[in-house]
Amino acid sequence: MKASFCTNAFGNTQQDIEQAIPKLAQMGYDGLEFWEQYLPSADLKWLKGIMDAHHLEIVQICPYFDFTTSSDTWEQSIRDAERYIEYSIQLGGPFIRTYTGNVGSAAATAEQWAACVNGLQRICEMGMPHGIVFPLETHQVIHSGPNLTDTSPTTLKLLADVGMENLKVNIQTPLLGESVFDTAAQLGPHVVHVHAHNWVGNWPNLTFLDAGDEDFTEFARILKDKGFDGYISIEHGSHHPPYETAAHEIKYLKRLISGTLWA
Numbered sequence: 001m002k003a004s005f006c007t008n009a010f011g012n013t014q015q016d017i018e019q020a021i022p023k024l025a026q027m028g029y030d031g032l033e034f035w036e037q038y039l040p041s042a043d044l045k046w047l048k049g050i051m052d053a054h055h056l057e058i059v060q061i062c063p064y065f066d067f068t069t070s071s072d073t074w075e076q077s078i079r080d081a082e083r084y085i086e087y088s089i090q091l092g093g094p095f096i097r098t099y100t101g102n103v104g105s106a107a108a109t110a111e112q113w114a115a116c117v118n119g120l121q122r123i124c125e126m127g128m129p130h131g132i133v134f135p136l137e138t139h140q141v142i143h144s145g146p147n148l149t150d151t152s153p154t155t156l157k158l159l160a161d162v163g164m165e166n167l168k169v170n171i172q173t174p175l176l177g178e179s180v181f182d183t184a185a186q187l188g189p190h191v192v193h194v195h196a197h198n199w200v201g202n203w204p205n206l207t208f209l210d211a212g213d214e215d216f217t218e219f220a221r222i223l224k225d226k227g228f229d230g231y232i233s234i235e236h237g238s239h240h241p242p243y244e245t246a247a248h249e250i251k252y253l254k255r256l257i258s259g260t261l262w263a
Helices: 014-027 044-053 071-091 110-130 152-162 180-190 216-225 242-258
Strands: 002-006 031-035 057-062 134-137 167-171 191-196 231-234
Touching: 002 057, 002 242, 014 031, 014 044, 014 242, 031 231, 044 057, 044 071, 057 071, 057 231, 071 110, 110 134, 110 152, 134 152, 134 191, 152 167, 152 180, 167 180, 180 191, 180 216, 191 216, 216 242, 231 242
Parallel strands: 002 031, 002 231, 031 057, 134 167, 167 191, 191 231
Antiparallel strands: none
């Protein structure tokens, strides 16, 4: 396993990114993620060059697809996928984080479900010749909007219905009606990327991974036992000043990744 940080916590201007990359590299992170709010205006050649210079991997790039709201959002998502596949090619093949849309699994019609399956199949087919993987983010309404991936069973159904080898899972908890351990056990074999969080009481009262109500070490152990060996990425890093969060979390993640916390 490796450690990553989501750069949107620091802002999405060129100046924000220029400041964040060397500081995060110096702290000991292995890779970083970049967001829709930054990438369309970014100099991708510069970004790839500075990341290489600091020995950092561009782990994942994060657009917002919507295959369920309407035919217009479906078509726009295909166009966005074409653009992000090109970004991924230029940046060395990072994952493309994938959403289903803005409807939850319990509210989705058969037509919305079918449209989402068709859309996911289409983008996976587009990315397949380039070796691009699409981690499907598990996401419920408390995270800012509903998705079909709001439970482990519906996420597994999507994976099965789409049937594409390059559709995987970007796990983000909590999901509806499940403990984080249940989610890790069910989805673990399909997880290639973790958006890591912990909280006190309820979301969004977020805190450091080693300071919240959930036993993140046990959560990670379950994923590891299910075969996960990818990036654990700090996503919402603004619950404390972001650089303070980054400095705290890398110390914990290095201990976790080394195995000392499981000894």
